[in-house]
Amino acid sequence: MHSYAQTNLQLFNQLSDSGYSKSELTLLYNTYQLVMELFTGGFRSSGKTFIAHLVGTASILASLGASGKVVAAGLLHAAYTNGDFGDGKKGIDNAKREKIRLVLGEEVEEYIARYTALKWNEKTISAVGDRFDSLSAIERDVLLIRLTNELEEYLDLGILYCGELKYQRYINHSCDLMVEMAEKLGFPSLAKQLATVFQQTTLAEIPNELRNQSGENVSFTIAPNSYRKKLSLVWYPWFLSQLRRWRSIPRRAIRAIGKTNLSSQTNY
Template sequence: MYKYAQTNIQLYSQLRALNFDINAVELIFKAYELSLELFPSHFRANGRPFLCHLVGTASIMAEHKFRVELVAAALLHSVYLFGQFGDPRPGVTERKRKQVIAAVGEEVESLVMVYTEFPWSRSATGEYAIQFGQMSDRDREILIMRLANELEENLEFEMAYSRKDHLALYEGREDQLRSLALALVNDEFAVELNAVINPTQTSTVSERLKRTDRCLFSAVPTPWLHRVVAYLYKKRRKLNKLLFRFK
């Protein structure tokens, strides 16, 4: 069973039990309200409400007593990747940033922005495992958020209920992620993370219980015009990259 919060009410109760003051809880309330607005019908590939994942990631950050701005950023970490701002343009835009800043302030928004652009590949984690001691405080905080995200989305082996080959994401990276968790957080966190990304610990799930292989889907279809505009913007970015090579 989950030991971390999965609903906003559970998260507020956790924060109060951890002696976060009323101003901190109010900031998390504002972050949740924005998440509720931007992810109204989103689900993980396995069918779990996406808001549960966001709340759970924030709960992990709170449980390990990181500052409230990081907890709020963890609750909003995917807004620029998947949030429905009513703006068909994909990725980060000035309009989207202003909306997030208006809700939770510049510090939290800047953390979310850095998280969005933070490299997270097999080669990148290998470099972090070697060079984390030379990273800036801000990058170390973002790296911790990344680790919290990995832990949360693998609790109860939930990724096994997706048709995506989730174990391939961690093959050859287990030691790197474990060493980063140990160095940046604590022993308990490292043990938890190792347990959920270790292939030998993954339970067998019937194929009949597995859903889509998409990392995220919406129960409400995206308006067709938004899909068209998003497609055109992606094509334009690819064309710009191609033209840049020939300059």
């Protein structure tokens, strides 16, 4: 099985050696800057860092000779589903899309948005297979990103470490369809690797002690201890004194103060 990049340095070396243009290398460098911003502290349910998964997906795409824009989209494919934009919300919205467009351009952002919209389960995989011949060029590129994501997920038996049988989300027929899709897209090496990892996963056994013990089968974030919000020890005594002060004031006095403030406001 081919060994793919798991760090930015390995990926950058691969891209440089593969002959990607200067403009493509700049695009991919800028993409990785966003990856660091959006996935700091992010982990897959297996415990693998989310950044390693993203880099691995991009590395697979680069090995297949995908364009720089498709590799960039693969490197940031989970931005809207798992990226931390600082608003505490998951999912896609106009503000997030604009942020990606400003850095990476409309075409790369469109790939990521379409990837987000492409739901992936037994039913939808079958539906994509049924209409494969009618897929547009961009839909085929997005499907390629999806298939490389699956390969990266299964490499090193990663899916088995995710928790309570996450790998059984697809029946054998769906795995066969993914292999068939890779063939139809014109990537027989990808098809072969998918078939191999699916078979290896089916036959492999790992100690239960090494599986995700949380019971969750989703990705998660762990913030460094120094970044968790804590009440400063310097301000804590002041906060307590203010709390005692307000508790000592009768409620009727607080209401009177509020009424006075309201009546003194000027209307514009």
